[in-house]
Amino acid sequence: MKYNLVGQDGNAFALMAYTSKAMKEQGFSKGDINHVIEDAMASNYNNLIFVLDCAIQKCNLRADGMMPDYCECCGAELNKYADCIDGAWHCEDCAYEAVNG
Numbered sequence: 001m002k003y004n005l006v007g008q009d010g011n012a013f014a015l016m017a018y019t020s021k022a023m024k025e026q027g028f029s030k031g032d033i034n035h036v037i038e039d040a041m042a043s044n045y046n047n048l049i050f051v052l053d054c055a056i057q058k059c060n061l062r063a064d065g066m067m068p069d070y071c072e073c074c075g076a077e078l079n080k081y082a083d084c085i086d087g088a089w090h091c092e093d094c095a096y097e098a099v100n101g
């Protein structure tokens with residue numbers, strides 16, 4: 001794994017900086033990064049860890065070349081809401097449909 005929150009300084013701002021840098025390195029847009037940071041700060045520390053860890057997992061998938069740039073259903077550009085379902089990457093809308101019918 002290229003990125004890991006474990007072993008980083010546990011300070012909230014240090015973790016956000018680490019995650020922003022990882023996302024930038026993996027080509028996420030400034031908007032995506034801002035979204036993650038906003039979500040991370042929206043609630044308590046547990047939420048922060050959850051949101052940042054989710055973003056870090058996506059950075060790792062991109063670093064490994066595992067995550068495509070576009071939805072495998074509709075071709076929309078994937079963002080942080082992208083989800084892997086049954087081995088295929090879906091955009092937020094397609095993932096919602098895949099899960100909810």
Ligand SMILES: [Zn+2]
Pocket residue numbers: 071072073074075076090091092093094095
């Ligand atoms: Zn889609």
